[in-house]
Amino acid sequence: MATPNADYTSRSLLSVTVRRASITGRFYLVYGSFISSLLGVILAHFSAASFSASYPLFVPIFGVVGSMGGLVVFTSDRTKGVLEYLIAYGYSPRRLFADALLTTMALVGVVMGISDSASLGVYFAEGNPVTSNLVIGVGVYAVPMAFACAAFASTMGVYWTTLSSPRQGINSPVGLIPFIGILPALVTLLTIVTLTLSGPLSTDTLLLVLGSAMGIVAFLVIFLVAGMGRFLRRERFLSPS
């Protein structure tokens, strides 16, 4: 007779999942970290003003790309039946979804950590000052937006993966989600560039645009997460094969 294990459901698989996502999605992780660091370091070295203005706008895009390992693992786990086994062990679909989301967040943290350390390290090593634009750009926009966009991409990806038949390659959710995930950051970037064409942006306008973008993405993520129980029934987590 089996001995019931009282603290069974407290056994977190998150750290293993993050490690798996780093290995399985290493291409995305290296690409996102390397390109954003490279661009940041070049800008910081050659033009402090350009760095302050543009680095915060593009780094969230690479944060999203670099965090795709979380979705790769989730998609693979569903197709190969790993999720089915975990549900049989007592893990709820909600918890599996949360693990995918948290894994994505951890990977964004890695990308942002590497990119910000390298880029800001060079920026300050060059003797450049701390400006309000830089603080707002990186602290208020880039970092939160990278996490919000990645959460948006991951959540969309989980929905898409579980509501569709598995496909491989660029046409799969994993292939297409990065393009959807970077959309909010891209639209924000284009909005700011467009506004800049008609004259210098005031700090208030900049904060309004960045705040609105963040608010919209946060709302979408909350909406999708809240709707999970309604739209993603547990059957959706089973392998279609």
Added chain:
Amino acid sequence: MSQSVSGVLPNNPGASDDHVEIECRSVTSGYLGSRVLHKVSFRVSEPSVYVVLGPNGAGKTTLFRTLAGILRPYEGEVYIGGEPIDRQSSRDRLHYLTHLDGLPDGLQVRESLEFFGRAEGARSQDVDRVLDQLEIRDLSAKFPSQLSAGQRKRVSIARIFLRERSIYLLDEPTANLDPKAAREIRELILKLSRDKVVLYSSHNLFEAREIGR
């Protein structure tokens, strides 16, 4: 599937309720609203191997998924050891195995076993024991992509021996294997699951006869 499993799984009318391991009470279940099982009822009490035989599409996988608590019945109840299946203590009494290997990407064989061991509260020593028991220690450092179909299945089966359970739900575990590998896997399952309640599904009459000997 409409009560068709009753002929295979005895209702054990004389068995006392204290010993009922699996009880399915008028269960209707399926996927996304479609009904695959219709009012299925049976009870299993005695440790033995019970074969659920039926053609593809008969609802065997739906039955096993419902018994394992993966699918929630639309109607009726499933009890494991006298408790509803949605309780963790019920889930902790059973092991579930499908034709899918379910080996996680990015993990070596040993790490895969540790992954599932962690999920069900096994210890590191259990992983070592199972690696030896199933003679797969030499595969420890290999990734799933480096294994043959038979080796992957062996590793997949190893998972259900990490912790002892009283019930084993084995849903076509030898599907997609060649006859030799399938026989090895069946022998392994039978050898390691003595004195347990084993529900084994198959669409193969030959396999059903062999496993039910």
